Amino acid sequence: MQHFPSLRQRGLKAWRAIEALFDSAFGSGLNPLRHLGAIGFLAFWLLAASGVVLYTLFDTSVAGAWKSIEALEAVPLGLGRLLRGLHRYSADLMVLAMGLHLLREWLHGHERGFRRFSWLTGVPLIGFAFVTAIGGFWLNWDRLGQFSAIASAEWIDALPFLPTPMARNFLGSGAVSDRLFSLFVFVHIGVPLLLLFGLWFHIQRMTRVAVLPPRALLAGTVGVLAVLALAQPVLSHAPAALARVPSDLRLDWVLLFVHPLTDATSPAFVWALALGALLGLLALPFLPARRPRAPVAVVDPANCNGCRRCFVDCPYAAVAMVPHPGPRSGRELAQVDAALCAGCGICAGACPSSTPFRSISELVTGIDMPQLPVSALRARLRAALAAKRAAGTERPLVVFGCDHGAACAGAAGSADTAAFSLLCAGQLPPSFVEYALRDGAAGVLIAACREGGCEFRQGERWTVERLQGLREPHLRAGVPAERLELVHAGPGDESRLALALARLRERVRALAPAEPEPRLVAREVAHG
Numbered sequence: 001m002q003h004f005p006s007l008r009q010r011g012l013k014a015w016r017a018i019e020a021l022f023d024s025a026f027g028s029g030l031n032p033l034r035h036l037g038a039i040g041f042l043a044f045w046l047l048a049a050s051g052v053v054l055y056t057l058f059d060t061s062v063a064g065a066w067k068s069i070e071a072l073e074a075v076p077l078g079l080g081r082l083l084r085g086l087h088r089y090s091a092d093l094m095v096l097a098m099g100l101h102l103l104r105e106w107l108h109g110h111e112r113g114f115r116r117f118s119w120l121t122g123v124p125l126i127g128f129a130f131v132t133a134i135g136g137f138w139l140n141w142d143r144l145g146q147f148s149a150i151a152s153a154e155w156i157d158a159l160p161f162l163p164t165p166m167a168r169n170f171l172g173s174g175a176v177s178d179r180l181f182s183l184f185v186f187v188h189i190g191v192p193l194l195l196l197f198g199l200w201f202h203i204q205r206m207t208r209v210a211v212l213p214p215r216a217l218l219a220g221t222v223g224v225l226a227v228l229a230l231a232q233p234v235l236s237h238a239p240a241a242l243a244r245v246p247s248d249l250r251l252d253w254v255l256l257f258v259h260p261l262t263d264a265t266s267p268a269f270v271w272a273l274a275l276g277a278l279l280g281l282l283a284l285p286f287l288p289a290r291r292p293r294a295p296v297a298v299v300d301p302a303n304c305n306g307c308r309r310c311f312v313d314c315p316y317a318a319v320a321m322v323p324h325p326g327p328r329s330g331r332e333l334a335q336v337d338a339a340l341c342a343g344c345g346i347c348a349g350a351c352p353s354s355t356p357f358r359s360i361s362e363l364v365t366g367i368d369m370p371q372l373p374v375s376a377l378r379a380r381l382r383a384a385l386a387a388k389r390a391a392g393t394e395r396p397l398v399v400f401g402c403d404h405g406a407a408c409a410g411a412a413g414s415a416d417t418a419a420f421s422l423l424c425a426g427q428l429p430p431s432f433v434e435y436a437l438r439d440g441a442a443g444v445l446i447a448a449c450r451e452g453g454c455e456f457r458q459g460e461r462w463t464v465e466r467l468q469g470l471r472e473p474h475l476r477a478g479v480p481a482e483r484l485e486l487v488h489a490g491p492g493d494e495s496r497l498a499l500a501l502a503r504l505r506e507r508v509r510a511l512a513p514a515e516p517e518p519r520l521v522a523r524e525v526a527h528g
Contacts, residue, residue, distance in 0.1 A: 297348065299333065351366045357431060
């Protein structure tokens with residue numbers, strides 16, 4: 001088992017290299033590899049919408065099925081061809097997006113801990129997607145549908161507990177009845193309903209789940225599918241004829257690869273492969289962890305005023321609001337579910353009591369992270385700035401980075417820079433920017449992960465919105481914008497962080513000196 005960590009690490013390195021190429025082409029905010037879940041949902045919605053229209057035009061009888069599908073070619077302006085192509089290529093897209101999404105989550109180590117539920121409910125959905133996709137080929141009832149139906153029946157017949165072989169339903173030209181065809185319809189329509197329920201269940205422990213990608217990416221994806229549907233139309237084979245063996249088939253290798261794989265090996269081998277893969281993926285969250293789980297957030301009832309900001313900002317619904325047990329009648333108290341908490345600290349960054357301006361020696365906040373409390377961050381910030389000044393740097397720079405983004409250790413090695421790596425950029429209360437400036441910093445650089453690349457889903461987004469004054473707690477409007485720099489720098493983007501730091505350094509050198517430190521003391525008392 002020792003080779004698995006290195007395999008994952010090599011795979012993650014390769015994945016990030018590919019992501020970087022897509023970032024260069026599309027920008028990180030529109031990188032499709034950063035929106036695989038949302039693209040999968042988009043494909044499902046396209047399948048559902050086009051499927052409803054197709055069903056209204058479809059003859060659900062054996063004799064009329066092929067003719068009703070073939071009649072789509074006669075629809076004016078190529079709309080029938082567009083509809084059919086969108087339906088087929090959306091199915092391909094959904095399966096590909098789900099597979100890549102699963103791969104990405106595994107490479108990032110997202111199969112255990114607070115993400116275990118999402119992993120265990122997501123893995124079976126790929127099986128549902130294949131079942132409903134393969135069943136769709138049967139409904140056309142052309143030579144390809146015939147081949148797929150018989151191959152599927154023979155594969156299922158390899159199971160030892162079936163009383164009668166399913167392949168018997170395809171022995172003669174009159175064997176396929178409308179009753180059997182109704183079963184085909186159920187497979188293709190009933191299973192997607194189970195898939196929809198599974199998708200709903202899959203996202204239950206996450207907040208603000210994107211079920212559609214950003215508008216530009218959505219429009220581009222639909223446009224590509226539409227062009228593909230018209231340029232490479234989905235055409236029927238000849239009508240099914242059970243007396244003949246289908247040949248010269250145009251296989252959809254994304255959805256139907258299981259059939260040639262079965263022909264090349266054996267039904268038993270493919271069953272063993274499929275069940276082994278399923279059981280292996282479901283077992284991954286229960287394997288020994290490489291590192292201990294991060295401590296979870298802790299609530300201090302005496303400092304929690306029930307403002308609900310941590311509840312609103314938590315990406316994994318780990319914070320609930322309950323009646324305050326103390327003398328504060330009518331107020332609420334935040335309560336953390338340890339099984340759901342990601343240990344990201346986003347809740348601490350949202351808490352109004354996390355301001356460093358509070359004039360108490362031991363800063364205790366309403367909700368905080370025990371491994372890096374806000375009080376420790378304030379103490380480290382003041383000590384680092386004092387050390388820089390003692391070393392002769394009167395106006396040092398401050399960098400707040402992220403443990404899961406670009407490493408800021410290089411910035412810490414600069415004589416004029418004090419760097420601090422947080423659990424997530426979203427852990428930083430915006431008031432720390434003003435606090436650092438009033439304590440003598442010439443400028444502050446905040447390094448968040450790439451857009452759509454936050455390890456904890458929403459930390460990067462909340463950081464940006466807080467700094468822009470769009471989300472509470474927000475950065476005060478009086479903080480000089482020219483002394484603040486925000487950069488999106490993910491793992492491996494150290495050069496990007498260095499360039500942002502150089503821009504900030506050049507900009508603040510041209511500015512007048514910031515307000516002296518005594519103003520900090522007055523401000524701190526005023527906030528007390």
